[in-house]
């Protein structure tokens with residue numbers, strides 16, 4: 001509703017001039033006629049009916065300013081208005097008294113030289129006794145024979161029997177006063193908008209807000225009123241309308257900021273009290289514990305999702321064999337549960353793809369998927385990566401500490417790859433986390449609850465590790481709740497044609513379709529199906545990558561496959577007379593064991609790649625971890641046999 005402006009005109013000419021100004025400038029101002037007490041009565045009624053600003057003049061204006069309760073703009077008396085009145089008065093008297101407030105008579109002395117008649121200033125403040133006495137004295141003692149002033153002067157002058165001239169405000173002064181009133185209205189509207197917005201925001205806040213002044217409720221927002229089932233509380237003694245728990249919390253010593261968890265109208269709340277600086281005024285902010293926990297979950301989830309996302313789904317697992325389908329069907333079933341999963345299988349058989357797919361098909365799909373390779377990190381680093389650390393936990397620790405992967409996996413899944421490689425002291429800590437579902441950072445004392453599903457994977461005989469004391473039995477049973485066995489490629493040879501075709505197409509597409517689209521000659525499938533595939537699908541993938549990169553015409557036949565087999569330095573594919581890779585040594589002796597041959601092949605490959613483990617593992621078709629494990633094993637064997645083999 002627009003705010004109303006009302007002009008109270010103490011005399012008729014002013015009302016008429018104001019109407020003309022409004023008409024001429026299109027101003028919307030209500031004009032009422034009434035002077036002094038009558039003007040005040042009209043003004044107060046206008047305010048009661050919604051007037052936001054009043055305009056008036058002289059004594060009426062003064063009274064309104066004291067009593068109306070809204071801003072009152074004065075129509076100023078300008079020097080021109082006074083001059084106009086004096087000119088008229090000079091025609092009616094020989095000595096003129098100008099009566100009014102100081103603002104009217106100030107500056108009169110400067111006008112004297114240009115006036116034809118003498119002028120006497122009479123300072124009055126209205127229609128009081130003193131003002132009347134001064135007017136009388138001017139007429140009686142100073143020879144004033146005509147009075148100039150506002151309506152009250154004119155009335156009193158008439159009683160004294162002296163001719164009077166009213167100082168009338170010009171239209172410019174009226175227009176200026178209306179503009180000033182409009183500025184005030186605009187400012188008040190803007191203020192009202194801010195107040196309404198603030199009020200709505202405070203009422204709609206999820207938190208309950210309470211301000212107490214001494215023992216009385218100064219303010220309670222809608223949220224709090226709803227919790228305690230009241231329409232209002234303002235002005236009531238706190239103990240009369242608020243739950244005792246809230247009053248006790250607000251009253252309790254020590255003064256200043258304090259917080260606690262309390263129950264308010266059935267809501268468990270985190271309460272904070274702030275002193276507002278003024279004597280006895282306190283503000284209490286109540287947040288529902290449930291909401292804080294949910295917000296915390298969201299924050300943790302948001303942070304955790306940074307980079308920890310599962311990309312694969314079950315659609316990414318190719319292979320029409322019954323064995324493959326059975327594994328996928330079992331995994332889909334496991335995805336619906338929240339129990340730990342242990343995936344057992346050779347390298348490159350899709351254990352991580354399965355883990356990601358299970359996560360993406362589970363109710364935790366929107367949470368993070370955090371993968372960690374337990375074999376790829378040095379012992380100490382693995383521990384701090386998994387569980388995090390507090391500030392100053394050890395030399396070189398990041399300032400402010402660091403959350404561990406378990407914390408980052410909150411609300412989602414953690415994939416512990418190569419779980420069999422976890423050192424025993426980390427296993428013990430891992431067991432505690434899985435049992436208690438909470439982590440304690442290294443060097444820390446507080447426990448952090450974590451809601452994480454665990455999927456572990458291994459290509460090691462884990463149960464044998466348990467028997468050899470290398471893996472904790474209790475941890476084994478914690479992890480081995482639902483078991484999945486991936487099937488090596490050589491045991492599902494019927495998958496090889498489809499896998500090869502799909503991988504070829506996928507890799508060609510990944511290279512943005514550069515070169516001819518690969519077309520494979522079905523005659524070579526029997527050769528691929530005869531092959532041992534120690535690196536499983538990863539090795540098949542590497543082969544396809546090689547073929548896409550090298551088969552210029554796109555046609556893949558026997559020659560291309562032989563080329564790839566020759567390119568590989570694997571012992572079970574490389575013929576004894578195979579041409580040596582650049583920088584290689586002699587072939588192993590005829591009576592060498594399979595392990596000797598494997599070691600020979602790995603050494604040749606590492607020489608070939610200049611010690612680059614990643615590239616060597618890729619070309620050999622095994623994972624980097626498998627390669628690393630083999631090297632560690634051979635080094636340990638060499639150590640115990642008393643001679644060193646530098647394979648790294």
Ligand SMILES: Nc1ncnc2c1ncn2[C@@H]1O[C@H](COP(=O)(O)OP(=O)(O)OP(=O)(O)O)[C@@H](O)[C@H]1O
Nearest residue numbers: 316317318346347348349350351352353537538623
């Ligand atoms: N059935 C499958 N269909 C399509 N691609 C597959 C399949 N199995 C594995 N792969 C691909 O093979 C590669 C290796 O898979 P993954 O990393 O899941 O194996 P892994 O068993 O975890 O290996 P490792 O034990 O060496 O870590 C990936 O690029 C994956 O996409």
